[in-house]
Amino acid sequence: MNNFGKVFMLAFWLSFAVNFFVPLLGEQSAWLQWVGIAFLVAHAFECIVFRKQVHASYTNPAEGYAVVMLFGALRTAAWMRKKA
Incomplete structure (x- = not known):
């Protein structure tokens, strides 16, 4: 992950x-x-799609889901x- 994207x-x-x-505005x-609600929905969908990869990459799946969210x-x- 690039640092600019993380900070953003x-x-x-x-x-x-x-x-x-x-x-704020x-x-x-x-x-x-x-936009925030749309991001929440999109990232929740990613959690569902990449469930197996989250469990394989993180010893604590909750940490993996938090990172994806x-x-x-x-x-x-x-x-x-x-x-691909």
């Missing part, structure tokens, strides 16, 4: 969480919530290349 995703998830309590903060395709890209 962590900053996004932090702003998504803070936005629940304090609208004022009236325009709704798009941040919708945080970073999504940044983490699963290596698994996608192996399938």
Whole structure:
């Protein structure tokens, strides 16, 4: 995983969480919530699709699922290349 992608995703998830309590963008903060919800759904789908790889790569599957939920395709890209 590249460092820029990790920092970007962590900053996004932090702003998504803070936005629940304090609208960061004022009236325009709704798009941040919708993008965050879309990311949650997409990463949950990745957890389902790559379930076997998560269990094979991590001794604690909860840690693997957390990494996939945080970073999504940044983490699963290596698994996608192996399938192709």
